[in-house]
Amino acid sequence: MIYEEILRDLNSMENRKTKDIDRYDKGLIRAKEDVSCLKDYALVNPLVHRTYFQVSLGKMKDMEDQFRFIEENEDLLQDWWHVDQLTQFLRKPLDFEFAFSKAKRYVNSSKPFVRRWGYVLFLTGLQKDKDHTAAILSLMKDDSEYYVQMGEAWLIADLAVFNADEVVRFIETSCLKYNIIGKAIQKICDSYRIAPELKAYLRSLRGELKGTGRTTQYGQSYAGKFKKG
Secondary structure, X not given: OOHHHHHXXXXXXXXXXXXXXXXXXXXXXXXOOOOHHHHHHOOOOHHHHHHHHHHHHHOOOOHHHHHXXXXXXXXXXXXXXXXXXXXXXXXXXXXXXXXXXXXHHHOOOOOHHHHHHHHHOOOOOHHHOHXXXXXXXXXXXXXXXXXXXXXXXHHHHHHHHHOHHHHHHHHHHOOOOHHHHHXXXXXXXXXXXXXXXXXXXXHHXXXXXXXXXXXXXXXXXXXOOOOOO
């Protein structure tokens, strides 16, 4: 298909919503349409950005091929939503060791939205396994870019849903600047999936964390009290 034809189809959708684009894109995947022509327009016209990635990745059966495609098109990741949508297009379940090896490289990229991808890619179900929490947290690092900070904070908060104790220990002892830890605490406090007592405890740490980057309360924490089930 050509760019003009796809753009016409998308523009013809009345009161267009993301679900409408997804339905259209899935039709292109079933038809095995070649949408490579969209690459040159993905940043010029945001309307086709999702279609380019969703259809291209949707036709791939192999996880390694999907990651290779994303790497080949990483210059098209120029906004937070360019990155976050990718979690929907990957085949699941992902292999943790493979994803972790990729993330270690991504978080050190010179490109901020590739660094964000290095954190967000775990929000594909990998964050739910408690055995992975410590390894994922080991990737956290100070970053001057706002959208990378927000990606880290989002991941920390989601990890807290499934392994609160490990996240509490990390927050208590982390040397990360408060611009990341503070955002993570705020996201945890905003979550309906987090216990009220955990929210209260983390709020109590804010003052000290702002000043020092870590708390002296480690060892007196609520560790062990936030485990689910």
